[in-house]
Amino acid sequence: MAELQTAAETLQNIGWGVSVFGSARIKPDSPYYALGEELGARLAKAGLTVIAGGGPGIMEATNKGAFEAGGNSIGLNIKLPHETKNNRYQTHSLSFDYFYSRKATFFMHSAAYIALPGGYGTLDELFEVMTLVQTGKVPPAPIVLIGTEFWSGLIDWLKQGPLANHLIAAHDVKLFTLTDDLDLVMRNIEAFCAEFVDECHTAPALPE
Numbered sequence: 341m342a343e344l345q346t347a348a349e350t351l352q353n354i355g356w357g358v359s360v361f362g363s364a365r366i367k368p369d370s371p372y373y374a375l376g377e378e379l380g381a382r383l384a385k386a387g388l389t390v391i392a393g394g395g396p397g398i399m400e401a402t403n404k405g406a407f408e409a410g411g412n413s414i415g416l417n418i419k420l421p422h423e424t425k426n427n428r429y430q431t432h433s434l435s436f437d438y439f440y441s442r443k444a445t446f447f448m449h450s451a452a453y454i455a456l457p458g459g460y461g462t463l464d465e466l467f468e469v470m471t472l473v474q475t476g477k478v479p480p481a482p483i484v485l486i487g488t489e490f491w492s493g494l495i496d497w498l499k500q501g502p503l504a505n506h507l508i509a510a511h512d513v514k515l516f517t518l519t520d521d522l523d524l525v526m527r528n529i530e531a532f533c534a535e536f537v538d539e540c541h542t543a544p545a546l547p548e
Contacts, residue, residue: 341441343434343436343437343438343441343442343445344441344444344445346434347416347434347441347445347448348448350432350434351414351432351434351445351448351449354389354412354414354432354449355389355449356389356449356450356451356533357388357389357390357391357412357414357449357450357451358383358388358389358390358391358450358451358452358453358454358529359391359392359446359449359450359452359453359454359465359469360376360379360380360383360390360391360392360398360399360402360453360454360455360456361392361393361398361453361454361455361456361458361461361462361465361466362376362392362397362398362399362401362402362455362456362457362458362462363397363398363456363457363458363459363461363462364393364395364396364397364398364399364461365396365397365459366397366398366401366456366457367397368400368401372398372401372456372457372487373397373398373400373401374401375401375456375486375487375522376398376401376402376405376456377401377402377404377405378405378522379402379405379454379456379486379522379525380392380401380402380403380404380405380406380407380409380411380413381405381406381408381409382405382409382522382526383405383406383411383526383529384405384406384407384409384410384411384412384413385409385411386526386529386530387411388411388529388530388533389406389411389412389414389449390402390403390405390406390411390412390413390414391414391416391446391449391450392413392414392415392416393415393416393417393418393461394415394416394417394418394426394427394430394433394434395415395417395418395425395426395427396425396427398456398457398458399415399427400427400429403415403427403429403430404427404429406429407429407430407431408429411431412431412432413429413430413431413432414430414431414432414433414434414449415427415429415430415432415433415434416434416436416442416445416446417433417434417435417436418435418436418437418439418442419435419436419437439464443464443465443468446465446469447468447469447472447478450469450481451481451529451532451533451536452481452482452483452484452529452532452533453466453469453481453482453483453484454483454484454485454486454525455483455484455485455486455491456486456487457487457490457491466483466485469481469483470483470512470515470516473515474512474515479536480536481532482517482528482529482532483515483516483517484516484517484518484519484525484528484529485516485517485518485519486519486520486522486525487520488518488519488520491518492518495513495518498513499513
């Protein structure tokens with residue numbers, strides 16, 4: 341609860357942002373790193389706060405892009421034995437011991453969610469936000485998967501496994517958009533934010 345309180349106080353004047361998930365293991369010479377950096381810059385230039393995990397890899401790339409573009413670049417840093425270095429591209433930096441409070445902070449302040457390639461942590465964040473949107477525990481929001489080659493196998497499995505066995509509905513597979521086109525990503529998020537967030541009188545808060 342102390343971590344949640346600190347996060348709420350630190351970010352109370354930030355308002356809504358865009359959360360970007362992705363692997364800490366992506367190297368700076370990876371095309372995905374470059375993509376994350378460009379994404380962060382474009383979000384910042386559009387006046388959108390960027391919220392990332394604060395670590396290396398995709399998190400660093402996105403924070404860096406936003407930071408160097410002069411935008412709000414939030415890092416939600418988690419203390420892990422094998423990932424001790426936080427990236428230096430953060431205008432607002434928070435440290436967490438618990439995944440629960442860290443993830444809740446993402447959902448408290450996000451109007452949209454973007455996932456680049458990642459491992460278990462990224463999948464955990466992605467499926468939790470899809471569950472929260474599916475069940476109405478957070479407001480409807482754009483969920484974008486960037487990296488068609490990387491994510492296509494997972495989407496095929498969702499259709500052939502859970503959907504084919506009636507464990508999810510057809511519209512659940514439409515909760516997210518799969519693309520490599522940053523222009524499309526920006527158009528969708530900016531249109532959503534203009535229509536929904538500016539008219540939304542609900543302040544960022546914990547999922548219901």
